[in-house]
Amino acid sequence: MKILFSPSEGKTTKKEFGPINKDSFIFPELYEKREIVLKEYDKYIHSLNNEELNQFFGIKNGCEYVVNIFEEPTCKAIERYIGVAYDYLEYSLLDENSQKYIDENTLIFSNLFGVIKANDKLPFYRMKQGKNLPNIEIDKYYKKEFSKSLDEYLANEVVLDLRAGHYDKFYKPKNYISMKFVKNGKVVSHWAKAYRGIVLKEMAKNKIQTEKDLLNLQIDKLTLIEIQETKNKKTIIYEIKE
Numbered sequence: 001m002k003i004l005f006s007p008s009e010g011k012t013t014k015k016e017f018g019p020i021n022k023d024s025f026i027f028p029e030l031y032e033k034r035e036i037v038l039k040e041y042d043k044y045i046h047s048l049n050n051e052e053l054n055q056f057f058g059i060k061n062g063c064e065y066v067v068n069i070f071e072e073p074t075c076k077a078i079e080r081y082i083g084v085a086y087d088y089l090e091y092s093l094l095d096e097n098s099q100k101y102i103d104e105n106t107l108i109f110s111n112l113f114g115v116i117k118a119n120d121k122l123p124f125y126r127m128k129q130g131k132n133l134p135n136i137e138i139d140k141y142y143k144k145e146f147s148k149s150l151d152e153y154l155a156n157e158v159v160l161d162l163r164a165g166h167y168d169k170f171y172k173p174k175n176y177i178s179m180k181f182v183k184n185g186k187v188v189s190h191w192a193k194a195y196r197g198i199v200l201k202e203m204a205k206n207k208i209q210t211e212k213d214l215l216n217l218q219i220d221k222l223t224l225i226e227i228q229e230t231k232n233k234k235t236i237i238y239e240i241k242e
Contacts, residue, residue, distance in 0.1 A: 001158045001209050003106045003200060004176075005118075006167055006193075008083030009128060015073035017121050024074065024121040025113070026153075033145045034114055040133050041112060042069055058128045065126040072123035077108055080122045084190070088197030098204040106200065109167040114142035115150060129166060139169035147171055158211050160203075162196040175232045177211065181222070183240040195222065195240070 022031035045053065045066050053062030074080075078091050091099060103119035110116055112127040132138055150171050159176040181188050181195045188195075202219050215224070215236070222238040229235075 002154055004161045004163050005106050005108045006163045007108050007110045008081040008086055010082040011080055011124050012082055013124050014075040014079055016075040019071050026117045027149050037136055038069060040136055044133055057126045069123045069125050074121035074123050077116050077120045077122040078118035084193040085197035088194045089201050101204040101207055109170045115146055142170050177234045180235055180237045181240055
């Protein structure tokens with residue numbers, strides 16, 4: 001089973017490995033395609049003044065986040081990101097086998113780097129969701145250049161898509177399972193991030209490999225109430241119980 005996961009705008013500054021190279025990422029044969037985006041990003045952020053950097057990064061003191069991503073130290077992608085989903089995943093507290101499950105089976109869709117495995121090596125960087133570069137529409141570019149390889153990689157896998165809807169723009173799986181979380185009859189949005197993290201954590205702890213295993217997975221405060229099916233998508237709907 002493979003799990004598709006969202007990134008987070010929040011990042012740690014952890015430094016564990018050397019700078020990126022073609023072997024830092026899944027699909028090393030496509031590194032040059034990935035490098036086109038990264039070089040354009042690096043050139044662009046170094047061309048902006050302070051006010052423009054603030055606007056591009058969506059923060060104050062944007063100049064503090066200008067780094068050379070080709071020279072920055074790296075760490076595992078799953079440990080680079082911080083945010084609601086990652087807080088509830090609690091990766092660092094999992095045992096070695098559960099961490100290995102996440103490392104090998106989780107694909108994160110970065111707003112800058114495109115699709116990466118949880119254990120790929122990632123530098124610190126800043127990039128807002130939905131931002132593009134002057135000469136590249138990043139989501140469309142990665143969808144065009146990486147979809148074929150992803151289709152082949154996922155061809156014989158059960159795919160669970162836990163991403164936010166925005167990341168459909170980067171890749172749309174052929175056949176997959178998704179999840180919705182409802183409370184008091186309404187679909188939750190912000191707290192869906194938390195439950196996506198919880199679901200991934202429980203899957204890792206239980207080494208979920210099949211759809212049957214997933215449907216039988218017992219998760220605290222979640223009750224499976226419905227399964228909706230369309231041509232290529234199955235949606236598991238959970239009710240949140242307090």
